[in-house]
Amino acid sequence: MRMSKVFSRTLRQAPAGADSKGYEYLLRAGFIKQLGAGIFTSLPFGFRSLKKIEDIIREEMNALGGQEMSMPVVNPADIWKETGRFYTIDKELSRFKDRVGRDMVLAMTHEEAVTAIAAQEIDSYKQMPSMVYHIQTKWRDDPRPRAGLIRVREFTMKDSYTFDQDHEGLEKQYAAHYSSYFKIFGRCGLPVTAVGSDSGMMGGKVAHEYMYLSPIGEDSIVICDHCGYTANRQVAKFAKDYYPEDELKAMEEVETPGTATIEDLAAFLDIPKRKTAKAVFMMGTYTNEDNEEYEKLVVGIVRGDLDAEEAKLQNTAEANSLRTAQEEEIRACGMEPGYGSPIGSRNCVVIVDDSAAKSANLAAGANKPGYHYINTNFERDYGGIAADIASAYEGAACPECGKPMHLSRGIEVGNIFQLGTRYSESLNCYFQDINGKRKPVVMGSYGIGVGRLLACLTEEYHDDKGLMLPISVAPYQVHLVSLIKKGEEPEELYKALTDAGIEVLYDDRKDSPGVKFTDAELIGLPIQITMGKRTLEKGAVEVKLRKEEEKELVPLGEIVPYIQKSIAKLEQEIKDSITEETL
RNA sequence: CGGGGCGUAGCCUAGUGGCUAAGGCGCCUGCUUUGGGAGCAGGAGAUCGGAGGUUCAAGUCCUCUCGCCCCGACCA
Numbered sequence A: 001m002r003m004s005k006v007f008s009r010t011l012r013q014a015p016a017g018a019d020s021k022g023y024e025y026l027l028r029a030g031f032i033k034q035l036g037a038g039i040f041t042s043l044p045f046g047f048r049s050l051k052k053i054e055d056i057i058r059e060e061m062n063a064l065g066g067q068e069m070s071m072p073v074v075n076p077a078d079i080w081k082e083t084g085r086f087y088t089i090d091k092e093l094s095r096f097k098d099r100v101g102r103d104m105v106l107a108m109t110h111e112e113a114v115t116a117i118a119a120q121e122i123d124s125y126k127q128m129p130s131m132v133y134h135i136q137t138k139w140r141d142d143p144r145p146r147a148g149l150i151r152v153r154e155f156t157m158k159d160s161y162t163f164d165q166d167h168e169g170l171e172k173q174y175a176a177h178y179s180s181y182f183k184i185f186g187r188c189g190l191p192v193t194a195v196g197s198d199s200g201m202m203g204g205k206v207a208h209e210y211m212y213l214s215p216i217g218e219d220s221i222v223i224c225d226h227c228g229y230t231a232n233r234q235v236a237k238f239a240k241d242y243y244p245e246d247e248l249k250a251m252e253e254v255e256t257p258g259t260a261t262i263e264d265l266a267a268f269l270d271i272p273k274r275k276t277a278k279a280v281f282m283m284g285t286y287t288n289e290d291n292e293e294y295e296k297l298v299v300g301i302v303r304g305d306l307d308a309e310e311a312k313l314q315n316t317a318e319a320n321s322l323r324t325a326q327e328e329e330i331r332a333c334g335m336e337p338g339y340g341s342p343i344g345s346r347n348c349v350v351i352v353d354d355s356a357a358k359s360a361n362l363a364a365g366a367n368k369p370g371y372h373y374i375n376t377n378f379e380r381d382y383g384g385i386a387a388d389i390a391s392a393y394e395g396a397a398c399p400e401c402g403k404p405m406h407l408s409r410g411i412e413v414g415n416i417f418q419l420g421t422r423y424s425e426s427l428n429c430y431f432q433d434i435n436g437k438r439k440p441v442v443m444g445s446y447g448i449g450v451g452r453l454l455a456c457l458t459e460e461y462h463d464d465k466g467l468m469l470p471i472s473v474a475p476y477q478v479h480l481v482s483l484i485k486k487g488e489e490p491e492e493l494y495k496a497l498t499d500a501g502i503e504v505l506y507d508d509r510k511d512s513p514g515v516k517f518t519d520a521e522l523i524g525l526p527i528q529i530t531m532g533k534r535t536l537e538k539g540a541v542e543v544k545l546r547k548e549e550e551k552e553l554v555p556l557g558e559i560v561p562y563i564q565k566s567i568a569k570l571e572q573e574i575k576d577s578i579t580e581e582t583l
Numbered sequence B: 001c002g003g004g005g006c007g008u009a010g011c012c013u014a015g016u017g018g019c020u021a022a023g024g025c026g027c028c029u030g031c032u033u034u035g036g037g038a039g040c041a042g043g044a045g046a047u048c049g050g051a052g053g054u055u056c057a058a059g060u061c062c063u064c065u066c067g068c069c070c071c072g073a074c075c076a
Helices: A021-028 A044-063 A077-083 A111-121 A167-188 A262-269 A310-317 A327-332 A422-426 A450-460 A489-499 A513-523 A556-577
Strands: A032-036 A039-042 A074-076 A095-097 A103-106 A130-139 A154-164 A193-196 A207-213 A219-223 A230-232 A252-255 A277-287 A293-303 A321-324 A348-353 A362-365 A371-376 A385-387 A406-420 A430-432 A438-440 A442-449 A478-482 A504-507 A527-531 A540-545 A551-555
Touching (some): A021 A032, A021 A450, A044 A130, A044 A154, A044 A167, A044 A450, A074 A077, A077 A111, A111 A442, A154 A450, A167 A207, A167 A406, A167 A442, A167 A450, A167 A556, A207 A219, A207 A450, A277 A310, A277 A327, A277 A362, A293 A310, A293 A327, A310 A321, A406 A450, A422 A442, A442 A450, A478 A489, A489 A527, A489 A556, A504 A513, A527 A556, A540 A556, A551 A556
Parallel strands (some): A193 A230, A293 A348, A348 A385, A478 A504, A478 A527
Antiparallel strands (some): A032 A039, A074 A103, A095 A103, A130 A154, A154 A442, A193 A207, A207 A406, A219 A230, A219 A406, A252 A371, A277 A293, A277 A321, A362 A371, A406 A442, A527 A540, A540 A551
């Protein structure tokens, strides 16, 4: 490709709003262009990188026996109604009506579509195990897109789906994906950590997320350096201390003026925070049998020294979603904000973290401003579901080995879910087993955000001059900078390299050397060749790797094999860095 | 959905009631220049996001509206 013909242009200044370096360089180097909030065009450079990522994914999916296909972005709403997600997912799912008034949705994922198709294709155990995938556009009307390609509304996702006759088969395909994903991210050069995760709207039980650790990440993940336990904070377990006591003391109301927070209460009563119980009030959205939505107050109780984890609370409460409750809503259920506890409450779901359930004689709100009870005890004084709803914190004890864990920020670039039979049952995707028995197909679902992966790579691979993407995903392999005004040498070299199958971006522009060098660093192709009068007189060109400072003088006659060797070496470095990971 | 910020040429910005909206980068033409974002000369490019209003006069003030960014809520 000739720089003089490239459709996009490089920018000297970052457009306003480019808040991270990776995003800034993607814009400045002309990889992407924003069209609306969370809506981006991939310009030719960006498109080439994305295609390379897709090809890596494609190869690895094919290696697992996946069959590529393509499912439609627009789905009839019926199938989404059958699985219930038409009703349980909020505005993130865009709905519209076609010309005759039929409900339609823009697919934000394809469990419904793939299951509906599989229901027609699969009817025998002999057809499984089976796996299909596609790399396709998704639309999710996220309330707040941000950080360039990290969180967008329209994006490309690889999603694969597995079909098995039993759970054992699913586990095999799941484990195969688990390893395959490490290979994919490894081949792209992206370091990732797999963490146990919340299955969220997907349903199902087992799920992992692949996290690129970065301070700009929006997820908090918990890591035990000692034994390797990792989990998204939304589901992270940790070893809790309990404080049972032999004697359950009598509950007693005490006046505690101005103690609406746990800190104030503990100080006022002169007790440690762990001797108190904290209440969080959320409004949960539920769906009844007629698919009508209704709200119910969800009360989470955790011991005062811990915090509640909303995702855990939502899962335990089996709510579609949670939002912070307003004061009137709390009072309507017989509780008092700031002085609240489930004692005497009504019409609400009470979830009690085991930290509070298994600790005795805690101080809790008396549901009356300025008053608390002391010596409250779960089951004696109030009921509810005992579960783990506490949030893991920096230094919390590992649930596996007991050593302190730490928190990190991460960006989710991929996820894998064991769906089970949730979708096959609701969409009637059944098969006959070897005994002729009808059973629902056991499914798995596996995603990778292609654009987000590129965004993470640009966060990982840049310096103060621009991008430096790994050769496996860079838009071209070689940047040929010509400083020659007259003569056919640059054209000949460009042709020789291209003829040898090397991907070359050839800067044939009339601009000054400074402009060309700066652009070459900004775009950051892995290998840079400079052809100038200075070295051409000696019959040589200069070769430099983007990530290194040293320049090499290479005679023109040897340049093609030299570059081929450099490419092979860079590719080998990536291969060598890939570690095998198994579940 | 709550809070904050910003919309002036492809990009960055100035202009805070008064003459024909200013500058830098980029772009076009010509000449010169060519190993680190060149120089000179000439030129094109803006219904100042949109609508309404106040005023003798609005990019500037007011109202509404649309869009974008950030924080929070939310989210695979």
